[in-house]
Amino acid sequence: MSAFIISTGIVALAEIGDKTQLLAFILAAKFKKPVPIILGILIATLANHGFAGAIGAWLTSLADSETMGLILGVSFIAMAIWTLIPDKFDEADAKLAHFGIFCTTLVAFFIAEMGDKTQVATVALAAKYQALLPVVAGTTFGMMLANVPAVLLGKKIANRIPVRLVHGIAASIFAVLGVATLLATMKPELFSFLAFN
Template sequence: MTEVFIVAAALVALAELGDKTQVLSLVLASRYPSRWVFAGVLVAILALQALAVMAGGLIGTVLPRAPLAVVTVALFIVFGVWSLLDAGRDGDEGEGEVALARRGAMPVVALVAGAFFMAELGDKTQMLTLAIAADPAAAGRTLSLVGATPDLPEGGLATYLAVWLGSTAGMIAVNGAAIMLGSVLGARLPRPIVARVSGVAFIVFGVLIGAAHLLS
């Protein structure tokens, strides 16, 4: 199952590079402690990739797309406005951010996990994980473009577990790098600037997600 793990990790990491959730991880890590952001992202990724492997396309039939899109867009715009309001207050740090952080790790982890989950739900990396789980052999053949020819099994519990763990590892690797970068930027830049940039980023994400659902 090692080959299945490597194929899933490599393909998902490649698909996640530059994705909106990687940027989201960077933005969140610039505002909150990186270990809490990492914990929230990890929880979301484990859940998302498990859904992709076990349920896959069932998500699209059980959850109506329109209400889901409205919730996602509203969530990101609220986060964005909240950040911009915090940036406009006196002091080095936004009051809302400080109040949330003072309540401990769980509120921040929950916020991060919820934002990441909603942003990534149905995204290309989750659908790629579904495709790999459905036909690991076909996914392995795509690596022939770089000279690799892995011989992957067709399915089974061990294969699905390897796809889940591999795709999770790929997502964590890419988003972990973004979290480290965001943590460095957050420590070096003035908090009001970080709050304004993250606020605008959240609103832009919300608009882009809404536009993508309208055009799909």
């Protein structure tokens, strides 16, 4: 259950002001049909995060638990720093209108999410928790928590969200996960309840 909750929270917070949320705002303003946009976001996220989660689960088979713990600890700290860097959005990501609303959203979101911080977070969380389904369900739910209101309410909420504060909270969570993972790896006898296993 903690894998689902942490995955949901981290991705929902990290997604605020992210380029894919900006894409959701643009698609909603352009097409004014929320249902196919929301369905496109859902399917694209499930495909993208399912792939990322599978990579994370596979990576755990490549290294022993101590090495993996060190890699994950450093990765979470790097994610904390990355979360504090504002995203830039390329309008070209939203210019696929000849495919129809659902397909435009599906393709645009899948492409925009490639290499994005929420995809990288999904890889790291799947490796950390070794719980593919709860992590992918959590990261997908987090994406929907951040993007469905963006599609439904658009610019009415865009200027009311304290993006820097939200990113600060997400970065803090990543940093705590990173430090806790490193401590559990280096001093397992003291932090056995946090240990990577």
